[in-house]
């Protein structure tokens with residue numbers, strides 16, 4: 001019923017949609033964002049553009065894409081590429097809300113702030129876990145071993161590329177995904193307000 005395959009450029013719109021439909025700590029975030037593309041610009045689009053060999057999707061029988069895992073082997077290089085190529089045109093589209101206090105920003109403005117001020121993964125994290133990933137399945141695809149299958153496929157690809165370790169950030173309220181990562185062997189590395197960082201050595 002579901003096929004796992006490498007992502008293609010023609011999957012881009014589906015990746016953006018799934019990103020939005022799982023974007024509120026794993027739940028549908030469609031009602032939260034005025035711009036339906038803004039989340040995908042940060043968490044989906046650049047992965048397909050700059051690391052397509054580490055992007056995999058689940059395709060349903062009718063050809064619909066129902067989930068993805070997106071990774072990059074070298075987070076520091078990815079961040080540098082985004083600074084050069086990905087963020088500048090998006091900064092033209094979305095104004096910087098820096099003048100608006102954080103608590104007063106809309107969800108769109110919080111993402112626009114990330115576009116203008118992207119956070120940097122700390123060097124001590126990257127020295128052990130240089131890769132990072134995002135994984136999202138639509139509700140009908142969840143809970144049947146497909147998250148594990150997507151993750152195994154990406155982790156194998158990262159290992160084959162000689163990557164030493166992978167990290168990820170997950171919303172503090174997304175306890176289901178946290179349980180999934182722990183079950184797959186990820187260790188909690190730290191907490192920041194609103195998010196938890198996990199890591200997994202690959203060698």
Ligand code: ACO
Nearest residue numbers: 026134135136137142143144145146147148176179180183
């Ligand atoms: N606690 C403990 N074990 C768990 C949990 C949990 N909360 N969830 C799953 N597991 C176990 C399963 O029992 C299964 O065990 P087994 O393989 O040993 O039998 C294993 O983990 C794999 O479970 P799957 O069925 O493959 O999990 P699923 O397909 O639901 O994928 C995922 C998990 C990716 C979290 C999916 O539910 C999802 O996409 N949720 C919505 C979006 C989301 O929250 N994404 C994460 C955002 S954070 C980020 O991307 C870095």
